[in-house]
Amino acid sequence: MGCQQIKLLDLIEKDVLEEIVRDFTEATRVASVLVDLDGQPITREHNFSRLCKDYCRSTPEGRARCYASDRFGGEEGRKIGKPFIYKCLNAGLMDSATPIIVEGYHVATLVMGQVLTRPLSIQEALDAAKRIGVEDVAGYLRALHEVPVMSYQRLQSVVKLMCTIAKTISSLAIQKYLSQRAYQQNLHNIINSVSDSIISTDPDGIVTVINKATVAMFGREASTVVGRPIFDLFACPDAFREYLSCKKQQQPYEIPPVFEVMKPDGQIFYTHASCQELFLSTRETMGYVTVLRDVTREKKIEKMKEDLIGMLTHDMGNPILSIQRVLELMLDRHLGTLNNRGEDLVSLALNSTHKLSGMVSNFLDIFLDECAGLNLCQVPGDMDSTLMESIRQVGFSAGDKKIRIHFEPGRGGMQMAADWARLQRTCVNLLENAIRFSPVGGSIALTCEPCRDERDRSAILVTIDDQGKGIDREKQELIFQKFYTTTVQGGNERRGVGLGLTFSKLVVEAHGGRIWVESPYLDGAGKQVTGCRFRFLVPIACDTR
Missing domain, CATH: 1.20.58 (Methane Monooxygenase Hydroxylase; Chain G, domain 1)
Structure with a gap:
């Protein structure tokens, strides 16, 4: 990691640095500031003399010389590995610079001084003021007389304390740096252990970081991927560009995000994409992380x-x-x-x-x-006729188990438009299910009656009651899932619900209705019956999908 990649403010909070520099200034009564490698202040300029504030840094040339002086002090201190005492490159005052070193890298400089160990001559002061374009020379000279004078020995004592402060800052920074580096290494190891491709991009889609799985998946060296648009990885770049655009605008992507990729050798494979936006603390977008999973086998x-x-x-x-x-x-x-x-x-x-x-x-x-969705073929008909035909179709199964099916047509004979072929298969499925789980010699009650649904629409309600062993309440929603099997109360298996109930739910909901099961249920006399009551409700003027 290069020094240009390590920022002191990434390691130590600015408020902490301000407190350290302020306390040092109050203890020594000298001017101090923490600067970066270019001499630009990181903290406030503490206890700066009027000469430096109002004159030396009052002109563009003056500020440039001050920053250059602080930069020069830091570089020299880094070279000798200890505090460097020198005359500032602007007014000729005595300064000292101590580099802040983190893991061998120079990341900042603690500068103190703005004192004199001997008075400056008038000519030196005039030359300095003239170099930086100061117009109020008299004021410059008066401010120069206010600059504190201390012995060189006293200056060295203050510098020694400054060295201790700088080491403290370096120690704090090193601890945080090592912690961050360990975290980044762990994160790097985790990312590279993932079998899915992970690609980080900037806001414009330019690849910044990839993991090892990306190299293996795409058959490309990292150097040929990083720094290039992520769109170039896909056989149809515009398709992924549209997907990323939807993510930026927080719009839904209408189709599954599966994209075709062609390796350099011409091999085709398919990836499923998942993209997440990355934010700075200011909620400004700093880029995107895209996870790609090879779904060729699934395809x-x-x-x-x-x-x-x-x-x-x-x-x-x-x-x-x-x-x-x-x-x-x-x-x-x-x-x-x-x-x-x-x-x-x-x-x-x-x-x-x-x-x-x-x-x-x-x-x-x-x-x-x-x-593509189920398209209904709706024709006029009535539920009574459909139920009668359904009973006829399951007659052999019912007779084989000596089961009686009780149904009195009459209330469901009103004409309505529906996909009667599919509704009949729904009724057959429910009746076959009831027969399968009813005891030998049992009975099944089938009713059909007009009612009002939740939206106060006219509807037909079909009810099929059996006297089997029922279904646990927590499993009553699950039985309408594909291939779901469950066990009845008492441990005996209640199998065969596979696709029949899934299909029934599909058809009823396609007609704008709903289907459900009650187990146990209450009969007409209010008595609780162990078994299943399947019910479905279909609006007469149905809202189809």
Whole structure:
């Protein structure tokens, strides 16, 4: 670290330095000041004589000579490694300069003096005043007579004290410097241990610092990255420039911040960017830190997932429909007469294909919603008819477990526009779920009734009550997440909620409604029932997404 990089005020607070210099001045009655390497004051100018304040530093040439004198004293003191006593380069007064050294670097100078060990001749004083362009020569001479005179031995005693003060300042600075250096080294080690790329830039996007992971990720030497625009690292510089611009203006970036990068050898990879603005204490922007994570593998997996979903939803759809059609022809006896056992088996197979078709459709709709949003195909219809058809579709599953489904159509027969195919799949999902977790020989209550929603809109409320073992309250929101499985009260597994409930929530919310579960719930008589009550509410004049 070069001396130009170490600033005394970064190591010791200015108020502390002011107090040290002030106390030294009060104890010695001499003038003193702490200056930087150019001779510019760091602290206030304590106990300066009227000659120096009102005359020597009253003209541009005078100030320049004073600063040059303090700079000269500091440089000479650094060379000899101790306080340097000398005549100032302006008025010829006696000064002494002691360098402040931090880890071998000269960072500041403690200057004291403005005294005389012998009187100056009139001619020396006139020459000095003339050199700096003083017009009030008489006043200059009167101020010169006010300058304190002390013996050289006394001056040396004061200089010795000044040396002790300078060492104290150096010691304080060294402690803070070593602490800062240790912190910076630890930070450097942490940053370089991170596998993600970390790039620091100035406000204009010029790279100032990078970590080792950046060199490895981009396949470029640090010297070819630092000092150049960060935008040049990306295959489409304008895309990242737009992203950084949004960050500067605190605007949302509409698309995921994933950017394509081309290495020098032509290899393409993808990175996810996260950018954070850095501020000075004044809240002025000092730059940005960008963290880049290589998401090439995730992109490949995403592509494989899309291909798999395409295969599942399209390539499997036609074979399932073909199997359904053949099974329906067999049940309708177009291919011959089946005995009772055969009809049962074909009905079971047909019911399984309906379930498989529903699973594939759920999978496709969830995928489409994640990619581009679910588009509803709304046509006139009524909920009663949809529920009746849903009961018919799950009839085989209910009959297999000797479960009765109680439903009285009538209150949900009003006409409304909705995506009835998807709402029917929603009802089938909820009924299949209720059948799966109801005891053998149990019953399921299904109701449909008009109501008002939270926004006081006319709506249809569908309720499905089962008598299973229920779901813990803390898990009732989680069951609508993809692939979530839970356990029921008592420890038995309640599986199968996978995509069906996720799809149901997606469809209901796309219609502007909501879906929820109550477990346990209160029946019509106010009695608490162990089980699940699934309910969904759909506005009649629905607000679709």
